[in-house]
């Protein structure tokens with residue numbers, strides 16, 4: 001996290017903020033699921049708390065982003081952010097049901113039809129056996145937490161099998177040499193015990209964000225990029241750019257829901273520096289890389305044996321799948337790129353990146369001339385998005401267990417929320433963001449002594 005070295009100058013030269021006269025009871029930075037959940041709950045708590053959400057973008061939803069284009073896309077649009085509700089037990093069903101939002105179970109991956117880019121098919125049984133071996137080896141391991149790659153290298157597996165095992169890291173959107181082995185294996189086991197199947201939001205995930213925002217209408221200020229935070233017990237000051245013009249306000253309680261990428265280098269300076277334990281927690285996390293490229297083709301070029309399966313390289317850095325059930329999806333293919341492949345596309349940029357994507361898709365499908373059949377596409381680079389600087393948070397080696405530290409209040413005034421602060425295995429998800437919004441609303445309500453908050 002960038003921390004201001006000297007006086008912030010936010011409130012002139014005074015060394016401390018005045019104890020009275022805050023503009024708001026609660027200010028929340030970020031109108032994603034975490035921020036809007038906290039805002040909803042706190043707006044309803046107590047005797048009329050004054051709550052304001054400051055959001056840098058010109059839209060709400062953060063990493064919920066559904067594209068709509070009536071001319072080419074199916075009526076429900078296409079997701080370039082969160083894709084699925086993960087599991088029939090996901091806590092975010094509370095929201096989905098509250099707004100009566102239509103969903104459908106995800107069409108199964110079609111494992112039998114899934115194939116790698118070289119045309120071979122995965123040996124699922126062997127992969128399962130390797131994962132079991134990894135889990136047992138880790139359970140007996142007492143040494144320091146290492147990277148997942150270093151851990152896999154200790155197992156008896158050939159290079160291709162190792163690459164297949166790296167899927168586990170890439171599914172957390174991380175390169176295997178960057179992520180904690182404990183996080184992949186232990187949190188992965190928790191996830192597998194808990195998660196059953198995925199669901200899609202038929203109207204698109206952005207519709208959920210819009211419904212949430214409607215409930216707190218008048219309390220969200222868009223195009224407001226927070227640049228500086230100053231806090232002491234009971235009072236915080238925020239400097240932000242509203243449509244490019246620098247302005248400031250104060251509040252009694254401040255909730256920061258910006259993604260970890262923004263906390264680590266996204267231009268938000270905090271004064272005084274957060275406690276060493278909080279800083280360590282921030283440093284123990286990292287944003288994964290993802291580039292998402294939905295494409296609509298003028299005709300289906302894939303054979304019957306491909307749909308509704310998918311193509312992927314061994315470790316899932318490059319994968320293509322069908323984003324919608326065949327009857328609902330038009331001729332849509334979703335290009336999904338993580339880790340080094342996402343970085344490669346991000347470095348190339350939208351134009352040269354698309355050419356690379358088409359080349360990979362031709363290799364995967366065995367077809368030629370796909371650029372001529374491309375009717376529409378979108379290139380969403382989460383790596384360079386200034387308000388995420390990555391896809392979602394993963395745990396660095398040695399960082400396992402630090403997320404709950406980030407969820408602890410600082411001076412009973414500054415709070416962090418967002419997917420990165422959700423407990424395992426729920427971080428990285430929409431429902432994890434939702435849980436964190438509920439958790440932080442309870443913490444703030446407790447400090448302000450306004451009683452329980454209820455959805």
Ligand SMILES: Cc1cc2nc3c(=O)[nH]c(=O)nc-3n(C[C@H](O)[C@H](O)[C@H](O)COP(=O)(O)OP(=O)(O)OC[C@H]3O[C@@H](n4cnc5c(N)ncnc54)[C@H](O)[C@@H]3O)c2cc1C
Nearest residue numbers: 030032033034056062063082083084226418419429430433
């Ligand atoms: C490609 C992709 C696919 C995903 N797939 C899934 C999935 O299938 N299922 C699932 O459950 N989850 C998925 N996720 C993760 C999920 O989208 C996130 O975990 C969740 O939306 C995070 O919500 P949040 O409120 O914590 O953060 P965000 O949604 O990122 O909200 C934070 C907000 O803070 C704002 N902000 C940032 N900096 C500033 C600043 N300086 N000043 C003011 N505002 C600022 C941002 O603009 C943003 O609106 C996916 C994410 C991505 C990127």
